[in-house]
Amino acid sequence: MTQIxxxxxxxxxxxxxxxxxxxxxxxxxxxxVLLGQSGCGKTTTLRAIAGLETIDEGDxxxxxxxxxxxxxxDRDIAMVFQSFSLYPHMSVYENIAFPLRATRKSKTEIDSExxxxxxxxQITDLLDKKPSALSGGDMQRVAIGxxxxxxxxxxxxxxxxxxxxxxxxxxxxAEIKRLHIKQGSTTIYVTHDQIEAMSLADRxxxxxxxxxxxxxxxxxxxxxxxxxxVAQFVGSPVMNVTDAAVAETGSAVSVTVGGAAxxxxxxxxxLSKLNGHAGRQLxxxxxxxGVLIRREATxxxxxxxxHIVEPxxxxxxxxxxxxxxxxxxxxxxxFVAGPGERVFARIDPTQxxxxxxxxxxxxxxxx
Amino acid sequence: xxxxxxxxxxxxxxxAIVAVLLVTIIFLAPIYWIVSTSFxxxxxxxxxxxxxxxxxxxxxxxxxxxxxxxxxxxxSAEEYAAAPWWERVVFDGGEKIVxxxxxxxxxxxxxxxxxxxLIIAITSTVLAVGMGTFTAYGFSRFKVKGEADLLxxxxxxxxxxxxxxxxxxxxxxxxxxxxxxxxxLIILYTAFNLxxxxxxxxxxxxxxxxxxxxxxxxxxxxxxxxxxxxxxxEAATGIAATAVFCFITAWNEYAFALIMTNxxxxxxxxxxxxxxxxxxxxxxxxxxxxxxxxxxxxxxTFLLRNHLLRGMSFGAIRK
Numbered sequence: 001m002t003q004i005x006x007x008x009x010x011x012x013x014x015x016x017x018x019x020x021x022x023x024x025x026x027x028x029x030x031x032x033v034l035l036g037q038s039g040c041g042k043t044t045t046l047r048a049i050a051g052l053e054t055i056d057e058g059d060x061x062x063x064x065x066x067x068x069x070x071x072x073x074d075r076d077i078a079m080v081f082q083s084f085s086l087y088p089h090m091s092v093y094e095n096i097a098f099p100l101r102a103t104r105k106s107k108t109e110i111d112s113e114x115x116x117x118x119x120x121x122q123i124t125d126l127l128d129k130k131p132s133a134l135s136g137g138d139m140q141r142v143a144i145g146x147x148x149x150x151x152x153x154x155x156x157x158x159x160x161x162x163x164x165x166x167x168x169x170x171x172x173x174a175e176i177k178r179l180h181i182k183q184g185s186t187t188i189y190v191t192h193d194q195i196e197a198m199s200l201a202d203r204x205x206x207x208x209x210x211x212x213x214x215x216x217x218x219x220x221x222x223x224x225x226x227x228x229x230v231a232q233f234v235g236s237p238v239m240n241v242t243d244a245a246v247a248e249t250g251s252a253v254s255v256t257v258g259g260a261a262x263x264x265x266x267x268x269x270x271l272s273k274l275n276g277h278a279g280r281q282l283x284x285x286x287x288x289x290g291v292l293i294r295r296e297a298t299x300x301x302x303x304x305x306x307h308i309v310e311p312x313x314x315x316x317x318x319x320x321x322x323x324x325x326x327x328x329x330x331x332x333x334x335f336v337a338g339p340g341e342r343v344f345a346r347i348d349p350t351q352x353x354x355x356x357x358x359x360x361x362x363x364x365x366x367x
Numbered sequence: 368x369x370x371x372x373x374x375x376x377x378x379x380x381x382x383a384i385v386a387v388l389l390v391t392i393i394f395l396a397p398i399y400w401i402v403s404t405s406f407x408x409x410x411x412x413x414x415x416x417x418x419x420x421x422x423x424x425x426x427x428x429x430x431x432x433x434x435x436x437x438x439x440x441x442x443s444a445e446e447y448a449a450a451p452w453w454e455r456v457v458f459d460g461g462e463k464i465v466x467x468x469x470x471x472x473x474x475x476x477x478x479x480x481x482x483x484x485l486i487i488a489i490t491s492t493v494l495a496v497g498m499g500t501f502t503a504y505g506f507s508r509f510k511v512k513g514e515a516d517l518l519x520x521x522x523x524x525x526x527x528x529x530x531x532x533x534x535x536x537x538x539x540x541x542x543x544x545x546x547x548x549x550x551x552l553i554i555l556y557t558a559f560n561l562x563x564x565x566x567x568x569x570x571x572x573x574x575x576x577x578x579x580x581x582x583x584x585x586x587x588x589x590x591x592x593x594x595x596x597x598x599x600x601e602a603a604t605g606i607a608a609t610a611v612f613c614f615i616t617a618w619n620e621y622a623f624a625l626i627m628t629n630x631x632x633x634x635x636x637x638x639x640x641x642x643x644x645x646x647x648x649x650x651x652x653x654x655x656x657x658x659x660x661x662x663x664x665x666x667x668t669f670l671l672r673n674h675l676l677r678g679m680s681f682g683a684i685r686k
Contacts, residue, residue: 050585051584051585052581052584052585071584071589072581072584072585073584073585073586073587073588073589076587077585078585078586079581079582079585081578081581081582083576083578085576085578085579085581085582087579087582087583087597087600087601088601089600089601089603098583098586098596099586099587102586102587102588102592103587146582146586150586150587156585
C-alpha cells in the first residue's frame with residue numbers, strides 16, 4: 001500500500017525554474033507515466049521523489065508522511081536508471097544482492113530472494129556474469145531485478161528502455177507491463193516516448209516547461225486533450241491544428257480552414273457548445289483519422305486536392321490542400337494514388353477539438 | 368574492419384618495428400649496464416673496451432651489505448677455509464669483512480637506507496593517494512565554491528622548482544626538529560605528491576558516472592558506504608596509476624633527501640653516490656646498490672600492470 005503525493009513542489013536550478021507548482025496524487029499500485037520532452041522537468045520530478053534532488057518548496061508525501069527531508073536511503077524506493085547503472089565490478093548476482101546487503105539480512109535469505117527475482121525475470125543463467133558481458137536487454141532485466149528484490153514501496157523508472165533498439169524496446173515494454181501486473185507495486189515511469197506512455201500507463205502525467213499540462217488515462221489524454229500542447233504531443237501521426245473560422249449557414253454551421261472557398265459542415269450544436277467563443281480566435285484540432293475522404297463527390301464533403309502521400313504500410317497519411325493549410329488524413333493504404341488527385345473530404349465533428357488560440361486551452365467541445 | 372594492408376603500409380610497419388626496437392635498446396642499455404656491472408668482479412668494471420663476457424660474481428652484493436677493509440696480506444689458508452662462501456668472495460677481491468669483537472659481521476649503511484626509502488615512499492604514497500582520492504571525489508561530485516581557483520591553487524604548489532624552496536624548507540625543518548626524521552620526509556613527499564594526486568584522481572573520478580552512487584544511495588546505502596563500496600572499486604585503475612607515479616616520485620627523490628637527511632632517515636638515493644667518495648670508488652658495489660634500488664619500482668609497476676592497462680568500467684553503462 002503506497003501512495004505518493006506531491007504538493008506545491010517547486011524546484012530551481014539557479015535562476016531557472018524546472019518544476020512549477022506541481023501537484024499530483026498517485027494511488028497505490030498505480031502505474032504513472034511522466035511524459036514530456038527533454039528538459040520539461042519530468043526526470044527532476046522523479047529524482048526529487050527518489051531523494052536524489054532536493055526541492056525548493058512544497059512537500060512530497062509517501063504514505064502520508066513527508067519525506068522531502070529524508071535521505072534517498074531512508075525512503076524505501078527503488079529506481080531503474082536509463083544507463084542501468086549496474087556496478088561493473090560486481091557479478092549479476094552481486095548486483096541484485098547489493099540492496100539486500102544494506103538491510104543486514106542473512107546470507108541464506110539474500111540468496112533465496114536473489115534467486116527468486118532472477119527466476120521471475122528469467123536471468124538465472126546470467127547470475128555469474130559480469131554486467132559488461134550482458135546484452136542491453138539483459139542489463140535492463142538485471143537493473144529491474146535489483147530494483148525489485150528489496151520489495152520497495154515504489155519503483156521509479158527513468159527512461160529505462162530508452163537506450164535499447166526499437167525491437168527490444170517493444171519486447172521490454174511488454175515485459176515491464178507484465179511484471180507490473182504480476183508484482184503490483186506503485187510505479188512512476190519517465191519517458192519522452194508517447195507510445196511507451198500510452199501502452200504502459202494507468203494514468204499519464206504530461207509535463208511541459210516544468211508545468212503539469214494534463215493528468216489522465218491514456219484514452220483521456222488522447223481523446224480529450226486539455227490544451228494544444230497535449231493535443232500535439234500525444235498521438236502519432238500528430239493531430240492537425242489549424243486556425244479556423246466558424247460561421248452560421250442556415251441550418252448548419254460551417255468551419256472554414258485556411259481561408260478555403262468552402263467550409264466543413266458541422267452540426268448547429270457547435271455554436272452553443274462554443275458558448276460565445278465562436279467570434280474569437282479559434283484553433284481546430286483534428287487527428288488524421290478524423291479527416292474522412294471519399295473518392296467521389298458526396299453530400300457534406302468538400303472537394304480538395306491531395307498533396308503528398310506517405311505510405312506507412314498498414315495505412316497511408318495523405319496531405320490535403322485546404323485553402324492555404326495542409327490537413328493530414330489517414331486512409332487505407334493505396335486509397336489515393338498520388339499527389340494532385342481531386343478527392344472529397346469532411347471533418348468528423350465527433351472527433352474535432354476546439355482550442356482558444358490565445359490561451360491554448362481546450363474549449364471542451366464534444367459533439 | 369580488417370583492412371587489407373598495402374605494400375606501402377607493410378613497409379611502414381617494418382620501419383616502425385625497427386624504430387621501436389631501437390628506442391627500446393636505447394632505453395634498456397643503461398639498465399643492462401647497471402645489472403651487468405653489479406655482477407662483475409671489481410677489476411672488470413672499468414675496463415676499456417667494456418667487458419661483455421665475464422664470470423658473474425655475487426661479491427658486489429655481499430660488499431654492498433657489509434663493512435669492509437683492505438687486506439694488507441692475503442688470508443691464511445685456515446682463515447680462508449673457515450670463512451663462509453660469501454666471505455671468501457670478498458677475500459678473492461682483496462678485501463675482508465669487518466667483524467666486531469664478538470666476531471659479528473658489521474652491516475653497511477645500505478640496508479637501513481633501503482628500509483628508510485621503503486618506509487618513506489610507501490607511507491607518503493598511501494597518504495598522498497588517500498587524501499588525493501577524497502579531495503578529488505569532493506571536487507568531482509559536490510558544488511565547491513571557487514572550485515577552479517582552489518584546483519589551480521593546489522596545482523600551483525607544483526610550479527616552483529623544488530630546489531628553490533629547499534633552503535627555506537631546510538631552515539623551517541631545523542626549527543621544528545623535523546630534520547633527518549622519517550616524518551619530515553613523509554610530510555614533504557606527501558605535500559609534493561598531493562597536488563598531482565588530486566588532479567589525476569579528479570580526472571578519474573569525473574569518468575565514473577555518478578549514477579553508480581545514486582543507484583547505491585537509492586539502494587539503501589549512505590554516501591560514505593556508496594563511496595567505499597562503489598566508487599573506490601571503480602576508481603581502482605586510477606588509484607593504481609596515481610600510486611605508481613607518486614611512489615616513483617618519492618622513491619627517486621634526491622635533492623630534498625640530500626639536504627634534509629644525513630643518517631637516521633637518509634634514503635637510498637643520496638646514500639648510493641656518497642659511497643663513491645669513500646676510498647677508491649667500487650663501481651660494482653654502486654651498481655649493485657642501484658640495481659636493488661630499481662627492483663621495488665619495477666615490481667610495484669609490474670604488479671599493478673593490469674590496472675594500468677585496463678579500464679574497469681568498460682561496457683557496463685550505456686550512453
